[in-house]
Amino acid sequence: MIALDIENVTKSFGGVRALTGVTLSLNEGERLVLLGPNGAGKTTLFHSISGNILASSGRISLFGDDITQLPPDARARLGLARTFQITNLFAQLTVLENILLAVCGAQKLTFKFVRPLDRYDDIQKRARALLEEWNLVDAADRLVRNLSYGEQRQVEVVMALSGEPRILLLDEPTAGLSPAETLRVMEMVRKLPRDMTIVMIEHDMDVAFEIADRIAVMHQGRVIAEGDEAAIRGNQQVSDIYLGVE
Numbered sequence: 001m002i003a004l005d006i007e008n009v010t011k012s013f014g015g016v017r018a019l020t021g022v023t024l025s026l027n028e029g030e031r032l033v034l035l036g037p038n039g040a041g042k043t044t045l046f047h048s049i050s051g052n053i054l055a056s057s058g059r060i061s062l063f064g065d066d067i068t069q070l071p072p073d074a075r076a077r078l079g080l081a082r083t084f085q086i087t088n089l090f091a092q093l094t095v096l097e098n099i100l101l102a103v104c105g106a107q108k109l110t111f112k113f114v115r116p117l118d119r120y121d122d123i124q125k126r127a128r129a130l131l132e133e134w135n136l137v138d139a140a141d142r143l144v145r146n147l148s149y150g151e152q153r154q155v156e157v158v159m160a161l162s163g164e165p166r167i168l169l170l171d172e173p174t175a176g177l178s179p180a181e182t183l184r185v186m187e188m189v190r191k192l193p194r195d196m197t198i199v200m201i202e203h204d205m206d207v208a209f210e211i212a213d214r215i216a217v218m219h220q221g222r223v224i225a226e227g228d229e230a231a232i233r234g235n236q237q238v239s240d241i242y243l244g245v246e
């Protein structure tokens, strides 16, 4: 089944053309990595898929439903979750509290703020199960602002997983991380269920080639190459604009 179908998508910001005729399609369970230099349009494409911005033209469908004009929450209900390039956590709350809020959001619960969160048994159970599954139990009571940047990225991924998404968009999950932290985040990505469709923006070629079933390279708002590691490494245009000519 086709999980995500992007057809001829264009996005302009005033006079700036950020995306031009982008066409990409992913089967369910496929892992696609988006590569490309700064300003290539990767984040704009992510925003267009998640609904944070609307495409100027073209069509995007998710598991067969046309989502081109839908707001982000409607896309989330169809099984889409994402992380952001800039960490998007509640720094003054603990890891557990952040996860609890994500689980509440995923279950569309309207909880009363006057009722302590620890009274919501199901949510507590789900949040603690997530912490256990992703080896974050020891960090449960730490304030997010006191975590390392790498740990924060891990918490973000777990929050995105709280609604059991069918498709997950990861916006540069390893950006700014140390080599050891990068390995931990990559380990998480590798552990994700194999039937979960993943689209990931990544700058590190080694990480990209290790995770991806397929790679798409963007440049100046267009997809200029698509294929497996050999196809991308052997592509002259990619070498010229992105890898540097040897």
Ligand SMILES: Nc1ncnc2c1ncn2[C@@H]1O[C@H](COP(=O)(O)OP(=O)(O)OP(=O)(O)O)[C@@H](O)[C@H]1O
Pocket (backbone or CB within 6 Å): 013, 016, 017, 018, 036, 037, 038, 039, 040, 041, 042, 043, 044, 045
């Ligand atoms: N809100 C905006 N308003 C105007 N121009 C924008 C806006 N968002 C992005 N752009 C422009 O669109 C183009 C693509 O930007 P985008 O952030 O999608 O690239 P990117 O590949 O994600 O780059 P990076 O790797 O640096 O994050 C750039 O020229 C950028 O300046």
